[in-house]
Every structure is written in C-alpha cells, then in structure tokens.
Amino acid sequence: MSIAGTKKVKSRKAQEARLAWILISPTALIVFGLVIFPAIFSIWVSFHDVGLNNLNDVFHAPFVGFENYREVINDYAFKFQGLNNWGAAVTTIVYSFASTSLAVLVGLAASLLLNRPFKGRGVARAIFLFPYVAPIVSIAFVWRWILDPRPSGVVNDILMSLNLIELPKAYLATRGLSLLIVILLDAWRYFPFCMLMILARLQAIDNTLYEAAKVDGANAIQQFFAITLPELRYVLGATFLLRLMWTFNKFDDIFLYTGGGFGTKVLPVLTYEFSFRLYDFGRGAATAMILLLILALFMTLYVTTVMKNVED
Amino acid sequence: MKNEKKNLIGHLADWINWRRFIFSVVLIFFLTSILFPFYWMVSSSFKTRAEIGGREPVYVPSGLRLDAYRELFDPNHPSYQDFGTNIINTLKVSIPTAIIAVVLAVLGSYAIARFKFKGKELLLNGILLVYLFPGVLLIIPLFAMLAQIGDQLGFNVQDNLAVLVLTYMSQTLPVALYMLTNYFRTIPDEIEQAALIDGCSRLEVIWRVTLPLSIPALISVSIYTFMIAWNEFLYALIFLNDRHMFTMPIKINTIFNDPTPRPNVVMAASTIMTVPIIILFLSLEKYLAEGLTAGGVKG
Numbered sequence: 001m002s003i004a005g006t007k008k009v010k011s012r013k014a015q016e017a018r019l020a021w022i023l024i025s026p027t028a029l030i031v032f033g034l035v036i037f038p039a040i041f042s043i044w045v046s047f048h049d050v051g052l053n054n055l056n057d058v059f060h061a062p063f064v065g066f067e068n069y070r071e072v073i074n075d076y077a078f079k080f081q082g083l084n085n086w087g088a089a090v091t092t093i094v095y096s097f098a099s100t101s102l103a104v105l106v107g108l109a110a111s112l113l114l115n116r117p118f119k120g121r122g123v124a125r126a127i128f129l130f131p132y133v134a135p136i137v138s139i140a141f142v143w144r145w146i147l148d149p150r151p152s153g154v155v156n157d158i159l160m161s162l163n164l165i166e167l168p169k170a171y172l173a174t175r176g177l178s179l180l181i182v183i184l185l186d187a188w189r190y191f192p193f194c195m196l197m198i199l200a201r202l203q204a205i206d207n208t209l210y211e212a213a214k215v216d217g218a219n220a221i222q223q224f225f226a227i228t229l230p231e232l233r234y235v236l237g238a239t240f241l242l243r244l245m246w247t248f249n250k251f252d253d254i255f256l257y258t259g260g261g262f263g264t265k266v267l268p269v270l271t272y273e274f275s276f277r278l279y280d281f282g283r284g285a286a287t288a289m290i291l292l293l294i295l296a297l298f299m300t301l302y303v304t305t306v307m308k309n310v311e312d
Numbered sequence: 313m314k315n316e317k318k319n320l321i322g323h324l325a326d327w328i329n330w331r332r333f334i335f336s337v338v339l340i341f342f343l344t345s346i347l348f349p350f351y352w353m354v355s356s357s358f359k360t361r362a363e364i365g366g367r368e369p370v371y372v373p374s375g376l377r378l379d380a381y382r383e384l385f386d387p388n389h390p391s392y393q394d395f396g397t398n399i400i401n402t403l404k405v406s407i408p409t410a411i412i413a414v415v416l417a418v419l420g421s422y423a424i425a426r427f428k429f430k431g432k433e434l435l436l437n438g439i440l441l442v443y444l445f446p447g448v449l450l451i452i453p454l455f456a457m458l459a460q461i462g463d464q465l466g467f468n469v470q471d472n473l474a475v476l477v478l479t480y481m482s483q484t485l486p487v488a489l490y491m492l493t494n495y496f497r498t499i500p501d502e503i504e505q506a507a508l509i510d511g512c513s514r515l516e517v518i519w520r521v522t523l524p525l526s527i528p529a530l531i532s533v534s535i536y537t538f539m540i541a542w543n544e545f546l547y548a549l550i551f552l553n554d555r556h557m558f559t560m561p562i563k564i565n566t567i568f569n570d571p572t573p574r575p576n577v578v579m580a581a582s583t584i585m586t587v588p589i590i591i592l593f594l595s596l597e598k599y600l601a602e603g604l605t606a607g608g609v610k611g
Contacts, residue, residue: 019514020427027420027485028435034482035442038453045453056463058456113339124339126597130346133593135543137561138582141568142353145575154352157369188345220331249446252545256565268448275452276550288449295446 046285055281068286077270078287084175085263092266092291095183095254096247102187104240107194108232114195115202132192140256143185147171178262182254186247194239201235202228241302248295267291350586357381357580364576380580395581397556398563402585404473405548405559406541409480413537414530416481417488422518424489425496426504436493442486447546454479455550471557479547484537491536495529496522532599535592542589560585 046068048061072078080087086094114125131139146154149170156168171181205228213223251268254260260269267287275284356364360377363370384395423429424436455469458479462469469475499522507517523530545561552558558566564581567574593600 016427016514017429020423020429020432023419023423024435027416027489030416030481030485031439031442031489034454034479035445035450035486036438038450038457038482039445041453041457042449045456050456055456055459058460109338110342113335113342116335118335124343126594127343127346129593129597130350130590133539133589134350134586135561135582135589137543137545137564138353138586139349141564141575141578141582142349144568145356145579146349146352152365152367152369154369249448251446251448256545268446271448271452272546275455281452281456285452288446288452291446292449299441 042285042288045281046289048282050281050285052279061282064282068282069290071283072274072286072290077265077273088265088267088270089290091179091263092248092268093294095179095186095264095266096244099183099186099190100240100244100247102183103190103243104194104236106187106191107239108198108236110191110195111198111202112228114199128195129192131189136189136252137256139189140253144172144257147181149173172258173262175263178258178264182257182264185257186250186253189253190243190247194243197235197239198232201232205231237305238302241298241305245295245298245302248291248298350590353579353586354583356576357583359576361574361576364574380574380576383574383577384580384584393563393567393577393581394556395560395563395584398558398560399584401473401557402542402559405476405480406538408477409484409541410534410538412477413481413484413488414534417485417492417533418518418523418530421489421492421496422522424493426501439486439489447483450482451547451550454482469551471552471554473557476548476551476559477541479551480541480544483544483547484540487540488533488537491533492526492529495526499525528599531596535596535600539589539592542585 045058045061047063047065049064049067050058050061054061076085076087078088080090110128114121114128118124148154148156149168149172151157151160151168153168155171156165159165160168169177172178209227209231210223213227218226249268250266251272254264254266255269255272258264260266260273268291271284271287271291274287275281355371355373357380358376358378359370359373360379363373383389383391384393386392387394424432458469458475462472462475467475503525504517504521507521508514512520543561544559545565548559548562549565552562555563555566560581564578564585567581568578
C-alpha cells in the first residue's frame with residue numbers, strides 16, 4: 001500500500017474514533033454524572049455528617065470518620081439480637097437467599113411445564129409472565145388486600161371455611177410469618193424471570209440425548225436427573241446469582257408489603273429510613289455502603305464463576 | 313389400537329393417565345395462583361362500599377358499579393382524587409424517559425458495537441456494573457447533588473417532573489445501552505460496509521441501514537424504558553411531595569394509606585395502571601419476552 005493510502009486509512013480511523021466519542025459522549029456524560037459520580041460521592045457522604053440542615057452546603061459537611069458506620073452497626077435495627085430480632089443484616093441475607101432459591105425452583109417447575117407441547121402453550125406462557133410484568137405497586141396492594149387481617153380477607157376466609165385456622169391471621173403484621181409471606185410473594189413475582197432463562201436453555205438441549213436415554217430404558221425421572229439437570233446447571237447458577245443480587249437491592253417490594261415492620265426490615269429499607277425519615281444522610285449512605293460491600297462479594301462470585309464459564 | 317372401537321370408559325382411561333393428570337393439576341395451580349390476584353384487582357374495582365366492607369369477601373361483584381372510578385375521576389365526588397392528573401404526570405415522565413433513553417442509547421451503543429476506541433472496555437464494564445447497582449444507593453447522593461445544583465441554578469428539585477426524568481436516566485440508560493449494544497452486534501458488519509463503500513456517511517448508514525434492521529429491538533427497548541418509568545416508585549416517592557405532581561404509583565400509595573381504607577378505589581387505580589401495561593405486553597409479547605431475559609426489566 002502506498003504511503004498516501006496508509007495515511008488515508010489512518011485518518012479514517014481517527015475520524016471514526018472521533019465520531020465514536022461524539023456519539024457516545026451524551027450517554028457517557030449522563031452515566032458519569034448520574035451514576036458513577038453519585039456512587040463515588042456516596043462513599044464521601046458516608047464519612048461525613050450530612051443532614052437536612054447542611055444539605056444546601058453539602059461539600060462543607062464535617063468529616064466524622066467511621067462514626068456513621070459505627071452507628072449503623074450498633075443500631076438495634078441493624079444488629080442481630082437473637083432469634084426474635086434478627087436485625088436488618090441477617091434478615092436481608094435470609095430473605096434474599098430464601099426468595100431467590102424459591103423463585104428459581106418455581107421457575108424450574110414452570111419451565112418444565114411449558115417445555116411440553118400442549119394446546120394453548122403460547123397463551124399459558126404469556127400469562128405466566130404477568131406477575132413479573134405488572135407494576136409492583138398494584139401487585140403489592142392486591143396481595144395486601146387478599147391477605148387482609150380481618151375475617152373478610154380472602155385468605156382468611158378460605159382457610160377459616162376449610163377449618164385450617166380458627167382465628168383470622170395478620171399475615172403481613174406478625175413477626176416471623178410476615179417474612180415467610182414476603183418470601184413467598186417474591187417467589188410468586190419473580191419466578192417468571194427464572195422460567196424464561198431456564199426455558200431458553202431447555203429448548204436448546206439436544207433431543208438425541210433423551211432418545212438415547214429412552215433406548216437405554218431410562219424413565220422420565222431418571223432422564224431429568226441424568227440429562228436435564230446437568231444441562232441446566234450453568235443457567236440455574238447464573239439465574240440464581242443475578243436474581244440474588246437484584247433481590248438484595250430490592251426496596252419496593254418489602255416497603256410496600258410491610259413497610260419494613262414485623263421482622264422484615266431489610267438493608268435497602270433501613271437505608272431509606274435513615275436517609276428520608278431521620279434525614280441522616282451520612283448514616284443512610286453508610287448503610288448503603290455496607291449493603292454494597294456484601295453485594296460486591298456476590299458480584300465477585302458472579303464474575304469469577306459465571307462469566308468465566310461463559311468464556312469456556 | 314388405531315381402529316379399535318372403545319367405550320367411553322376406555323377413552324377416559326386413555327385420556328387420564330397419571331402424567332397427564334399431574335401435569336394438568338400443576339398447570340391449573342399455576343394459572344389460578346397467577347390469575348386470581350388480577351381477577352381480584354379488576355373485580356374489586358367494580359365493588360361498592362358495602363361489598364368491600366362486609367363481613368365476608370364478595371367474590372363476584374353484583375354488577376359493574378363505577379363508584380370507585382367515580383371517586384377517581386368525577387370532580388363532583390366528595391372525595392374526588394383527580395386521578396386524571398396523576399395519569400398525565402406519569403405519561404409526562406415515562407414518554408420522555410423512553411424517548412431520551414432510546415435516542416441516547418442508539419448513538420452510544422452503536423459506537424460501542426462498531427468502533428474501536430480508547431476507554432471502550434472500561435465504559436462497557438462500567439455499564440455492566442451499573443446494571444447491578446442498587447437504586448437505593450444512588451438516591452442519597454443524587455438527592456444531595458441535585459439539591460445543591462438546584463440551589464445554585466435556582467430551580468426546584470422537589471416536585472419537578474423534569475428532574476425526575478433526569479434521575480430515571482440512571483436506571484434506564486444502562487439497560488437500554490446494554491440491550492442495544494447486544495443487538496447491534498448481531499447485525500453483520502458487511503451490510504454496513506457495503507453502504508459505506510457506496511458513499512454513505514456513518515450517520516446515513518445508521519439512519520438508513522442499521523435502524524431499519526433494528527426495529528424489533530428499538531420497540532422492545534422503548535417499551536422497557538417506558539415501563540421502568542411508569543412503574544418507578546422510590547425516586548418518585550422522594551422527589552414528589554405535592555399531590556398534583558404525583559405519578560400513579562405514589563398516588564395509589566397515598567390512597568391506600570388514607571385513614572379511611574377504600575380498597576375498591578385502590579383497586580380501580582391499580583387496574584388503570586396495570587391494564588395498559590399488560591395489553592402492551594401481550595400485543596408485543598413476541599418482541600418483549602426475549603428482552604426480559606436480557607434484563608429488560610431490572611428487578
């Protein structure tokens with residue numbers, strides 16, 4: 001190639017790089033200004049005493065070192081204080097692991113169900129996605145009314161007429177029971193995501209594997225454990241970790257179901273309360289940082305195991 | 313078996329085998345537990361005060377009574393909620409959010425998918441990381457930052473729908489970028505190269521070649537970003553204090569927390585908020601279901 005040709009290619013490359021930056025700069029600016037900078041700024045806030053009084057002069061807020069963190073860790077709402085009062089840290093972990101596991105299991109069942117051909121499968125699949133697609137606010141209030149503590153609540157009415165309970169129960173206002181109900185409701189709402197992930201993988205399994213197994217005389221259950229489950233191993237893990245991280249951050253669901261009361265206070269709700277009920281932004285940010293630290297642990301796990309698997 | 317005549321019992325026995333039975337039971341269980349809450353929401357919105365306040369739940373309302381809807385929309389109703397304003401507010405937030413996010417994401421993700429430039433990997437990984445970021449973590453610094461900026465520039469941060477749209481960018485833009493980048497990468501480069509050789513500029517190529525090929529992805533990304541803004545609760549709860557500025561989720565929360573509980577009104581408002589989303593989803597399910605696994609709805 002002649003020198004002029006190389007130059008042309010080079011200048012073309014430079015031109016493209018410039019265009020790339022022009023195209024991406026608005027996005028980069030917004031991502032930086034509204035996500036990356038705030039994320040770094042919240043580390044700063046967590047080490048300073050920021051309240052409503054100095055919010056308009058936030059950069060001169062007094063430095064307090066680890067004081068906010070100390071306050072959070074010693075807060076009765078955060079700390080584990082025995083089996084009757086788990087505190088937000090333990091509650092968050094129990095809640096996210098339990099509801100994620102359940103969502104993955106239910107999703108697995110649903111995907112196996114929908115993997116079989118039957119009349120109306122397309123409609124059924126669309127309906128199965130409703131809980132995940134519908135707005136959380138409507139979902140939460142419908143369930144709160146179905147679980148109404150008065151005898152006129154649907155669940156109370158059904159369970160009482162079946163003689164399974166004698167007195168009406170306050171499902172979302174009883175310590176212990178509330179956490180269980182919230183976990184069940186979350187599994188109800190988020191299983192469709194797991195279902196779709198698993199279904200996509202299920203449909204990609206080579207059918208000859210099953211035919212070979214049939215020839216060998218394996219029954220459906222044996223086929224499931226010998227072929228389906230191993231083939232799904234990776235997608236189950238990836239789905240679990242992704243959902244775990246999202247559940248860990250979830251604010252809306254628990255806030256709307258119980259307001260964080262009755263043993264369901266999780267870290268995101270605690271962060272909200274510190275910041276926007278007590279207006280102690282420093283303490284709120286410290287809580288969020290603790291949340292993020294635990295999350296970072298999961299993320300590392302995700303990146304090292306799942307992403308590595310993708311490359312393999 | 314093929315041409316043998318069988319009696320009714322024989323047919324039934326053929327039809328009812330164990331696997332099929334279990335399958336049907338599980339399917340029916342799934343369908344009822346999914347559909348019942350939706351049935352309850354819609355049917356309850358048509359119940360009267362007496363029907364929701366009774367000693368026993370009313371499973372089927374006596375008729376399509378519009379009492380609850382009247383409270384939402386009829387200015388002459390004693391506890392008129394002016395829900396129309398809330399619907400308009402929600403649209404004022406979610407339509408601009410979807411448009412801005414999609415336009416910016418198209419440009420950005422095209423650059424990421426097609427060009428090589430310095431800092432690209434960093435940007436990509438940054439976006440991926442952001443995708444997993446808790447919204448509740450960002451709201452504190454965003455609130456403090458925007459309060460500061462608003463103070464300097466003299467605009468109100470609270471009850472300002474434009475500010476809300478801006479904050480929604482932090483939730484929608486990463487998702488949109490991620491999905492569109494993945495999509496653009498599936499479009500073969502050769503098609504674009506051919507157009508470039510024909511003398512089109514890059515921007516013309518994007519407009520004439522890439523975008524027409526990406527219509528399904530564009531539809532699904534716009535709908536997802538629209539839905540994120542339509543459903544968003546936490547940021548709206550913090551940034552909106554004036555009931556005339558409330559978006560639907562905040563308004564519904566307010567009606568629910570009213571000292572006199574009126575579940576039929578809450579259900580009517582929820583129905584109005586949910587039905588369009590479900591219809592939108594069903595009519596475009598073909599495009600949308602795939603996007604869900606790509607993380608279209610975060611959470």
